[in-house]
Amino acid sequence: MDDPTQVETGRAPVIGPGYTFGTITDKISSIVLTRPTSTGWLIGFGISFLIVMVLLYAIGYLFLRGVGIWGVNIPVGWGFAIVNFVWWIGIGHAGTLISAILLLLRQSWRNSINRFAEAMTLFAVACAGLFPLLHLGRPWLFYWLFPYPNSMNYWPQFRSPLVWDVFAVSTYFTISLVFWFIGLIPDLATLRDRAQNRIAQIVYGMLAMGWRGSARHWHRYETAYLLLAGLATPLVLSVHTVVSFDFAIGIVPGWHTTIFPPYFVAGAIYSGFAMVLVLAIPIRKFYGVEDFITERHLENSAMVMLATGLIVAYGYVMEGFMNWYSGNVYENYNLWNRLHGPYAPWYYALLFCNIVLPQVLWIRKFRTQPLWLFLVSLDVLLGMWLERFIIVVVSLHRDFLNSSWGMYYPTRWDWAIFIGTIGMFAAAMFLFIRILPMISIFELRTLLPEAEEVKSE
């Protein structure tokens, strides 16, 4: 594996020079333990909190009046809700991917970004999880989607992809949660021992569960962590596969495609890394952790984006090709409608955001210069949202019988809830940064030369 200490030509190291176990520990734990809170944080959190209030209001009104306050209709039965759901779930893929797959691939550079990437995953999945519930006509009956012994002797219908969704998403959330928590335990112990005031000590102490870094514990810990990674890897791939089934199982032209699973997964990673960068770039700036999240990390992430972006592009091409090649009038029309129909501008915007613009990442400057990378990442996030909009709305609005064609116009409530979840996501991120170590301290320690010496013996 590559030695992170030595700096290859032009490639930034995964950790800045001159750090010791101590300095790493202090630098990161201080972010959490120092008082008082920075004003920047307060402002940021304040704004996102207000947006959460908007979200709550919108949800209240939704439950009061019904989904009719949205733009959904017949034929377009799914609108923003499902678009946002898929978008958030996609974003929620980066975390587990980074912590699990990159761990198995022994990509040590992951150590400094996996922690907040995982947190980001949790929050994204939480946002995503809202939508399937909200978009129900009768949300208070959501529990009918779970198999529980009831007086009706009736069960969920396991042939429906929506039930698969329920299981996939809840499993994914649970596993990500425990994975993240396990990773936190040693760092919580560190905080417990650093904390000055009693409350912090007790809270962190309780969460650390009395971790004392025993060699035996570390041994079992590592095994469990590795196994979890091994389990999470197929899981993360399965989740978006299942989400793509929501569409692929349907007969709607534009949905009924076998290419969906791989191309959805790629898209998920694509948007996931975009979100990681959108978060990492400002964070490393404001908290001065450029030495832990170095250009190297940015560049690697950018490369992953470039790669997955190309897979996604391939997906689009194949989709179009199959539409044409199938010789099926409805499939053909689906393609024609994307290119010439009323939503054509959105389709072209999608192609630009997801395929054309990200090609700048071939140029090193764009991979390493934070600002550029930040903008490209935002563009990718937008693009991926558009992709889901095209898949959901444009496929539905003109399907088999011309008589039933329609249009979809989002209402202000659609927007309120979409933006609301973004606020919810941001608020959660702010809280996380403030009260938990955003970078895995103990894993960072293993990157130091001293740690490596043991092995080199």
Place this chain on the structure above:
Amino acid sequence: MQIFHRSTNTISRATIYGAAFLVAALLWAVLELQRSPYITYAKVVRPQPVPFSHQHHVGGLGIDCRYCHTSVENSKFAGIPPTKTCINCHSQIWTGAALLEPVRESFRTGKSLVWTRVDDLPDFVYFDHSIHVNKGVGCNTCHGPVDRMPLMFNYASLQMEWCLDCHRAPEKNLRPRDQVFNMRYEQPSSEKPVELDGKIYTDQLSLGRDLIRKYNLRTVTDITSCSTCHR
């Protein structure tokens, strides 16, 4: 330094592993609740304007069900007797009874008695008395020993699982048509065999199976289709 007292070890473990059991217990409680009389009113006597006793009228006087519930054989609705039906007899007997004043008043003023519905299915369930009665489902199979009920209550939970019990295995409950209104009918046993078309039955299942054939019942698949009860 030592932050926690020794006892916290036990406590914390107890809480973690205890939580699991707590959740399970709660779930169980909810499931029990939804089947409890609190929800189903099963075996719960309901307020009525007149304390009408089926025990007295059916058990005691042996009045046939159909005397009051006239449409039970040819309508989905068994029928609630009009005040007139009560008065038929009570213009002769108990004419002074204070208990019956509401009935007499109703008859005088022409204002109906307002009873409380006892066996009350949700409005999205369409039950039809006539077909059950005609296919050999006895009154007391669902309504219980009405002839021993001083005050009326619904005997069964009337929940879907209860309906399905029978729809999935009708043979468990069928009886000859002429026994449907017999409150004292007992399922065949070696002590009390039942005779049907000259054949003697000593156990319910064989009787039930023959009745299914005799009354050509629809298959279980048919009568467990959703649209059997829901429209």
Place this chain on the structure above:
Amino acid sequence: MTVETQLATSVPQRSSNNKMEDNKPHREDVCPGKKHKLDLKTAHAQIAATKGPEYWRSLEELAGSSEFQEMMHREFPKGASEWLDAVSRRGFLKLMGASLALAGMTACTKQPLEPIVPYVRQPEEVIPGRPMFFATAFTLSGYASPILVESHLYRPTKIEGNEKHPASLGGTDIFAQASILGMYDPDRSQTIAHLGDVRTWGNFLEAIRGPLSAQKAVQGAGIRILTRTVSSPALADQLRSVLKLYLQAKWHVYEPVNRDNVLEGAKMAFGQPVETQYRLENADVIVSLDADFLYAGFPGSTRYIRDFAKRRNPDAGEMSRLYVIESTPTSTGAKADHRLSLPSVKVEAFARALGSVLGMNSGGDGVLDRDQAKYVAAIARELQSHRGSSAVIVGDHQSPSVHALAHAVNQALGNIGRTVVYTDPVDANPVNQTDSLKDLVADMRAGKVDMLFIMGGNPAYDAPADLNFADALKNTNIPMRVHLGLYQDETAELCHWHVNEAHYLESWGDTRAYDGTVSIVQPLIAPLYNGKSAYELTALLAGQAEATGHEIVQGYWQKQHPGADFDAFWRKSLHDGWLAGTTFTPKSVNLKSAAFPPSAVGDIKSIEINFRRDPSVYDGQFSNNGWLQELPKPMSKMTWDNPVLVGPAMAARMGLKTEDLVTLELNGKKVTAPIWIQAGHPDNSITVFLGYGRRRAGRAGTGTGFDMYPLRSSATPWFTTGVSISKAGGMYILASTQGYQTMDTGDGVTRPIVRTRSLEEYRKEPDFAQDDKPPAGLTLYPGYNYRSEPYAWGMAIDLNACVGCNNCILACQSENNIPVVGKEQCNKGRHMHWIRVDAYYQGDRDNPKAYFQPVPCMQCENAPCELVCPVGATTHSSEGLNDMVYNRCVGTRYCSNNCPYKVRRFNFLLFQDWETPQLKMMRNPDVTVRSRGVMEKCTYCIQRITQHRIDSEREDRKIQDGELQTACQQSCPANAIVFGNINDPNSQVSKLKANARNYGLLQDLNTRPRTTYLAEIRNPNPELEGQRSTAEHG
């Protein structure tokens, strides 16, 4: 009148053969509704608890509740508050409901205690839980539609055709069916009013006694009675006796949609008014000159549709050929083998040309161009080669001369007695109604009128603009103006006294069908608001204030049918729905003059404007009927509006787009309205529809659409030229329920949705519709075996027979408690009709071919919707029905997305009205009333299937073929919809499915639909083929 005399005297025809009721309207059981539930039950308890008159009084109390009043005065369409984002009062109620729901999941499943309320004395014929069917008749502009009314414990809930009656044969028309909602309409006038203040019948008698006796002295010189067309023998008799009593009194008649032209035409031809009937089953060639004889409102249309459809079967006998020459595209034109799109002003020229070819001295100037002339020639040839088996039908809009000419032509072709029959007029007082109204206005202005009785009708709104009736009513101080009507409408506003009229379902009466057969109108329910019928008001004038409708009508017929057997005769008449021996016998009339004076049509060069009765709200009398307002009009699929129809060519020339607002100006009067570009509308001509823009209609009708009466003059009521169109600027949103009206898609493909061929092509290649049928073993799955089942339900829809009359939609709406959602929701694509009738235009947009396709649920055997439902709310029954369990649905809408036919409907908001007591009484108790957030759809009327199955099983027999009908099938005048057991090879539906024309919609998806279609076959005249581009082959 007490309920006893009301109902004890009415006679059921079918007693309770297929429905039940257990004292409570059924509803979907959802938490938010929970709060209302108790209200609903107790309300119902109050109602049912009382009997006879109090029954209705207690209802009035409910109706009088402040909440109800508030709703009544809201000037929004029904349920408007649903989509006004401000949280309304009802919204607030729902807030409480919702919070209740969220309070706790288990709380949802707990039922509140329900009252149950028996009779005190139970009527003999009543079996609780089983409906009865009473025969009666609905009257529109004097013509009766014989109907059966389904009644649950004396609550009428649905209207069906009277299959024993020759004018119905089981079919109905949309207006008759929708009239049930008209009866329960909470906006109906509920009290007698004097200058707007509530009064009693007693007060009215007081007020009228004096003036009446004063009139005695002057022989009633000041009395004027204005009625709509009266075909009721009893009422006519009453009115005449009033006129005998007051020799100087006058009886005027006016309908905005009148048949003056027909009358004058007949007079011109025969010197006497006659009724013209057609025997289309004998007609090989039918030529329609602007006659929309296949749509409700044309006298006899229900029967004509049946006869016409019978002759359109390419597999049985000779197929008839239909030529339609018309301006405004109609569903009749859509069914034509050849439709000539011709401005109304030129139709007369066309008729004359045709006449002269057939040897009349009808002139026929050179207005027609080559193509049109070619038509004349071809049609003339056809007619001559089909002497005695052809018919020329003229629309009410065309001038008397055209009618007279048609009479002459039919006579010349020897069609009289074969395809065309003359009888006495159905109208009991056949006068020129326009003149009649003119005289009245003249008298009013001349101050000759002291007492004006307006019985029904709304002249203040719909009288010709030039007569200025409203002004005459307002400003010529007539001392006593009395209005009898169902609504406190524009006319009531201008009258001193308003007497709330009893709906025909609430009162006794009699009426005539197009063939003269008299039906007794018997009440189905005691008047909800103690309304009075025209009979009773007339009786009052005749000095019998206390006479009840029952006495009047029965008394009259006793006179006509003296003798001991009257009671039997009477009971039979009530039972059957008509009086034996009252059918008019054909009368022989002879053509008196062969001269056809040219009627004045303005400058043919300038733009023509057509005035037409609206296909949905007729002349405006139904404008507060939500069902009709939301009924998509046959050609444009428009709801809730009456845009100006403009042809594509004209729109292109003037740069008009659909939804552009334009100002129409005709002799000084201006109206601003939106444009709808209607394929097939002739150039240089526009069409406007009457009946909209009401000021005082009610929550559904008030302010919807645009009032076109101001442009309509007594001289040219139907069409004239010289209208000017100018862009008014701005747009106006129109709610059409069909997204796209052609089978051609942007990428140049024509989708095989409606499959059609010409007769010759069909003969050559009978199985053309089968090409893409997937092989049986295509699927991976073993497939479910339905053969072993006693029943496997299926439906076949004959596109050849379907004339797009919309009956099925309304029948379904009424049978299945389908809510009305309002214009905004329709515009969002959220209309709730379980069956829709798609209209597709193919070929040249200036005169395309048009096709209708009714689309209910296909009940696919491999249903895509079921597969994706996460909670199993929609599954397959063993009889192959695609069940929909509303109470299990959580509302993911996945099923709808995955339904290729888009026949599923979703309650996006709380569309059902839980508050209005009247509407609750109207609901079918055998169908769950769906609440917010659940999917719903057609289930082949599962409630009817279940009921018949139960009834047949009780008798240990199988359901006979034809015994069980779905609501749509039952109402279809064309017999286009056939439903039955496809496991029975001899059933009618099996036979149809065996037909070569039978194909499944989108069958290549292998959804295995149980509903299939018989491809449409047209019978064009080879001589004229290629005259028009025919690109519709799919």
Place this chain on the structure above:
Amino acid sequence: MKRARIYGLMAEFDTPVEIVKAARVTYEAGYKKIDAYTPFPIEELAEAIGFHKNGVPLVVLVGGLLGCSGGFLLQWWIATISYPINVGGRPFNSWPAFIPVTFEMTILFAGLAAVFGMLALNGLPMPHHPVFNVPRFAFASKDRFFLIIFSSDPNYNAVRTRAFLETLAPRSISEVPD
């Protein structure tokens, strides 16, 4: 704090290398009941103190198998035994459609087994532990490495063991009160 009985003797080191060396020596010196505390995982250390295999993988395997079979059987039972119903003409036991949920259940159970198995085997949570009595032990979660010889070790002797530890040249040695 009152003098309690001794839990063990603890030596503090500065670098991973030292602690690993020290651990090996101690183990070879016959001290078997020993443990080491480090701020990050050091694989060599476990071997050094003679801890080779752990039970976690087995627990995970069992969990996975449970989830897999349970997941599939639940669906199969529901679709074919409990309430067989015709959905879109598909067979009751449409097993291909049951795969996704089966898979998810496998992962879920295996994952939870891994976590709770690990915690249980490690005897966590244990917020209170004698080693925390040593003030300097706070650095075990930062940059110091500790070796402990438990008093329960047969060869343990307050004096000799301390002497032995001295030979390892630790930064400090401290007694761990129980």
